[in-house]
Amino acid sequence: MPLLRAIVWSWFAFFFFIPLARLFFVGVSSPHFFFAPDVLQIVWRTVYQASLSTLISIALGIPLGWRYRREGSVQTLLSVPFMVPTLVAATAWVYWLGRRGPLQTFLGIDFSYSLSAVVIAHVFFNAPWVALQVSECSRRIPNSLLQQARSLGLSRWGMGYHVVWPLIRLSLFTVTCQVFTFCLMSFALVLVLGGGPPVETLETAIYTSLRFGIVDFDRAVAVAFWEVFLCGVPWMGILLARKKPIPLNENLALEDTFEKKGRRGGGRVWAFFFLVPYTVVLLQLFTFPEWASVEDGRLFLSSLELSFALALTTSVLTILLALLGCEVGPAWVFGLPSGVSALVLSLSYLLMFGSRMGESFFGKFSGIVLIQVFLFLPFVFRLFWSKKETDAVGASDLKGVAHSLGANRGQYLRWIWWPQWRRVIGVALLMMSGASLGELASVSLFAGGDFVPLSLLLSRWMSQYRFDAAEWLASVLLFLILSICFVLFFINSDSFQNRKWGIWHRS
Amino acid sequence: MTLFQKCNIFPLGFSLFLLLQLGLLQTGCLSESETSSPDLVVYTYDSLTAKNALGSQVQKAFEKKCQCRVKLQSVGDAGALATRLEIEGSQSRADIVWGLDQDLWKRVQQYAWKGAPEWTPSGWDELEVSVGEGFYPFDYGVFTFMVDHEELKARGLKPPTHLKDFQKSQWRRNFIVQDPRTSTPGLAFVRWVQKVEGRHFNDRMKRLSQQWLTLPAGWDTSYGLFLKQEAPLVWSYTTSQAYHRMHGDQKRYEAILFPEGHLVQVEGAMIHLNSKGEHLKRAKEFISFLISPEVQAWIPETQWMYPARKSVPLPQAFADLPKPKLIATQPLERSELQALLEGWRKAVQ
Numbered sequence: 001m002p003l004l005r006a007i008v009w010s011w012f013a014f015f016f017f018i019p020l021a022r023l024f025f026v027g028v029s030s031p032h033f034f035f036a037p038d039v040l041q042i043v044w045r046t047v048y049q050a051s052l053s054t055l056i057s058i059a060l061g062i063p064l065g066w067r068y069r070r071e072g073s074v075q076t077l078l079s080v081p082f083m084v085p086t087l088v089a090a091t092a093w094v095y096w097l098g099r100r101g102p103l104q105t106f107l108g109i110d111f112s113y114s115l116s117a118v119v120i121a122h123v124f125f126n127a128p129w130v131a132l133q134v135s136e137c138s139r140r141i142p143n144s145l146l147q148q149a150r151s152l153g154l155s156r157w158g159m160g161y162h163v164v165w166p167l168i169r170l171s172l173f174t175v176t177c178q179v180f181t182f183c184l185m186s187f188a189l190v191l192v193l194g195g196g197p198p199v200e201t202l203e204t205a206i207y208t209s210l211r212f213g214i215v216d217f218d219r220a221v222a223v224a225f226w227e228v229f230l231c232g233v234p235w236m237g238i239l240l241a242r243k244k245p246i247p248l249n250e251n252l253a254l255e256d257t258f259e260k261k262g263r264r265g266g267g268r269v270w271a272f273f274f275l276v277p278y279t280v281v282l283l284q285l286f287t288f289p290e291w292a293s294v295e296d297g298r299l300f301l302s303s304l305e306l307s308f309a310l311a312l313t314t315s316v317l318t319i320l321l322a323l324l325g326c327e328v329g330p331a332w333v334f335g336l337p338s339g340v341s342a343l344v345l346s347l348s349y350l351l352m353f354g355s356r357m358g359e360s361f362f363g364k365f366s367g368i369v370l371i372q373v374f375l376f377l378p379f380v381f382r383l384f385w386s387k388k389e390t391d392a393v394g395a396s397d398l399k400g401v402a403h404s405l406g407a408n409r410g411q412y413l414r415w416i417w418w419p420q421w422r423r424v425i426g427v428a429l430l431m432m433s434g435a436s437l438g439e440l441a442s443v444s445l446f447a448g449g450d451f452v453p454l455s456l457l458l459s460r461w462m463s464q465y466r467f468d469a470a471e472w473l474a475s476v477l478l479f480l481i482l483s484i485c486f487v488l489f490f491i492n493s494d495s496f497q498n499r500k501w502g503i504w505h506r507s
Numbered sequence: 508m509t510l511f512q513k514c515n516i517f518p519l520g521f522s523l524f525l526l527l528q529l530g531l532l533q534t535g536c537l538s539e540s541e542t543s544s545p546d547l548v549v550y551t552y553d554s555l556t557a558k559n560a561l562g563s564q565v566q567k568a569f570e571k572k573c574q575c576r577v578k579l580q581s582v583g584d585a586g587a588l589a590t591r592l593e594i595e596g597s598q599s600r601a602d603i604v605w606g607l608d609q610d611l612w613k614r615v616q617q618y619a620w621k622g623a624p625e626w627t628p629s630g631w632d633e634l635e636v637s638v639g640e641g642f643y644p645f646d647y648g649v650f651t652f653m654v655d656h657e658e659l660k661a662r663g664l665k666p667p668t669h670l671k672d673f674q675k676s677q678w679r680r681n682f683i684v685q686d687p688r689t690s691t692p693g694l695a696f697v698r699w700v701q702k703v704e705g706r707h708f709n710d711r712m713k714r715l716s717q718q719w720l721t722l723p724a725g726w727d728t729s730y731g732l733f734l735k736q737e738a739p740l741v742w743s744y745t746t747s748q749a750y751h752r753m754h755g756d757q758k759r760y761e762a763i764l765f766p767e768g769h770l771v772q773v774e775g776a777m778i779h780l781n782s783k784g785e786h787l788k789r790a791k792e793f794i795s796f797l798i799s800p801e802v803q804a805w806i807p808e809t810q811w812m813y814p815a816r817k818s819v820p821l822p823q824a825f826a827d828l829p830k831p832k833l834i835a836t837q838p839l840e841r842s843e844l845q846a847l848l849e850g851w852r853k854a855v856q
Binding site for chain 2: 038041094098099100112113191192195196197198207208209210216295299347350351444456459460462467470
């Protein structure tokens with residue numbers, strides 16, 4: 001373990017700490033930039049927007065997650081919005097909130113290109129995620145505990161405060177921090193829906209500092225520092241203040257305990273509600289444009305292949321690293337990249353490795369994968385760490401039982417470890433694939449020439465006046481992600497697994 | 508140790524496998540993947556390197572002509588091109604930097620080949636535009652507002668005739684301009700306002716910021732929103748009209764002219780100071796090729812800009828474009844650009 005830990009630390013050092021340190025030392029020539037009035041103004045606006053988005057997401061997500069916590073199908077639907085690439089989501093929201101959109105046309109409500117538009121889009125992204133996390137941790141609360149509380153005369157509010165709250169508050173705090181971080185580092189949605197200053201985030205401020213016009217390293221570094229600080233502090237707080245949670249693994253299987261049949265349908269309606277905005281993008285799939293030529297088809301297929309290769313490599317590496325992190329630790333190392341944006345990391349790689357990274361196919365591929373791995377690792381790690389801690393006591397018991405029954409390594413992994421972990425690994429694989437397919441920051445810096453993933457092809461076609469083609473491509477991207485989503489969850493569902501071995505259960 | 512106890516080694520095993528893969532990645536990152544180096548390395552922006560784009564056509568034709576190998580290195584957009592040069596500094600491997608405009612060129616002029624004053628490419632006297640020594644124009648465009656007449660009619664508006672019209676209430680949230688910090692057209696709009704309004708720039712810009720619908724980061728997003736009828740006007744180029752005419756539009760989309768005049772964007776190439784020996788020889792040939800009649804004739808229907816060379820036959824749609832009054836400007840020095848953007852930022856916050 002010490003050797004493994006050393007290897008992990010050196011990997012982090014080479015690809016994370018040292019490039020960032022170089023960026024900071026190169027960039028910071030005047031410390032007063034950190035407290036410059038315009039920088040502080042952006043910090044305040046970002047925190048305000050992120051707090052508002054988080055509060056509304058939490059307010060909607062908690063009751064939804066608690067109420068439908070035992071419905072597997074609702075949980076499946078709730079995980080979908082989070083996988084939608086932000087570029088595609090921005091396209092959808094332009095339709096709904098734009099000047100020609102239904103909200104303005106039929107209701108006369110104009111939220112277009114404003115802070116309201118950004119907050120609405122964030123809520124539709126994050127409220128389902130909150131609901132999913134709340135339901136994940138809530139369903140592990142033993143029914144017997146709730147029944148005992150009820151039999152002792154506790155009211156619903158009393159039960160919530162004295163029984164449920166102590167068991168889920170850490171997870172709730174974690175998901176609040178996650179959502180706050182997502183909103184803080186929001187990029188594509190703010191860029192498209194915000195309408196420009198004064199609606200901007202730290203991430204868009206970094207972008208505008210480093211792009212055309214001026215290379216404002218001092219300002220970019222100052223803003224990046226604030227972003228790392230605001231994202232990193234909550235994470236560190238969680239990791240340092242965490243206590244071992246009470247093992248809640250009595251109810252691993254989902255139970256159908258509904259008293260009223262209507263509740264299941266209600267859950268699905270709510271979950272579908274958060275998917276409705278994206279249906280307009282999907283409709284473009286059926287409007288096959290006139291532009292299509294054989295050359296376009298070839299280009300599309302090669303971009304598709306490349307995007308999938310990137311997504312798969314990123315997902316697998318991230319998952320393996322996160323699993324490794326759970327074995328090796330320390331946990332705070334794997335949570336650190338949560339405060340660093342793709343733009344900042346990409347810039348540090350350019351400084352560190354120079355043009356070499358961007359020249360060869362392998363260099364471009366590696367660059368994009370590395371950045372995406374660091375981007376996604378904290379979230380996957382947090383997912384796995386939470387799972388590991390929840391199952392900690394039970395897991396060693398199961399290991400002991402398997403050993404005593406003479407199970408070998410393969411059998412232990414296949415029959416004990418994998419059934420417990422497949423769902424969360426499936427969720428992580430899905431999350432990372434969707435996120436990678438739509439990720440633009442690292443792609444825009446490293447891709448180019450013949451190395452054209454789907455997101456770059458989309459932006460290229462737009463710059464060539466091929467807007468119809470770009471819209472169609474956005475719909476394809478969304479369709480792919482939804483397909484991955486449903487296939488993975490179908491495979492991971494209990495009914496599929498039971499059917500395979502001839503045992504039927506009502507699901 | 509029992510088999511089962513060896514289960515605990517499994518994480519070690521697959522971790523080592525993982526790290527081996529990562530090691531391979533690292534090696535891949537730091538090694539040259541090409542077995543032979545190209546004869547010419549050209550840094551350019553992304554849309555030039557797309558299939559069937561101007562860059563790809565020029566690359567093929569030049570390689571055939573010079574019997575050499577040209578590597579077209581795409582580096583994001585034009586702004587990213589300049590940023591890359593600044594980051595690489597004297598370590599850059601570029602021989603040619605292709606796709607800078609006059610303002611970006613000012614930022615990276617220090618990396619231009621020092622022999623430029625003593626050399627002119629063939630065809631230099633045939634160019635319609637010039638910027639400075641060491642900058643070799645290949646196309647140019649004229650900035651203006653594109654109007655959607657159908658959308659204007661639906662909103663009961665008539666096209667604006669002066670810049671000051673945009674301050675009137677009827678134009679509130681009815682036009683789109685780009686962010687000057689991330690877009691060359693966006694910066695051109697700010698410069699245009701500065702030229703026209705002079706000392707009233709801050710007040711006018713503040714007022715305009717309350718009027719525009721949105722400020723997308725790039726021209727492509729803004730034009731996409733315009734075509735979605737989010738607003739009847741968008742800041743673009745006069746040549747956008749030519750694109751629509753050549754793609755079936757009769758009169759719906761039109762470039763409008765203002766008596767205040769219009770700014771021009773000149774795109775060009777420069778030879779990098781690191782280019783030496785055979786590479787320098789090829790670089791000069793490439794520049795001459797870029798402004799040759801053959802290549803210049805490709806520009807209208809690939810770049811949707813005017814060719815820099817005079818008397819290049821233009822498609823009818825280009826010949827029919829309105830002839831605006833042009834405003835001559837000097838490329839901004841870095842400090843001037845910073846001051847301008849700082850003033851803009853204060854006005855729009």
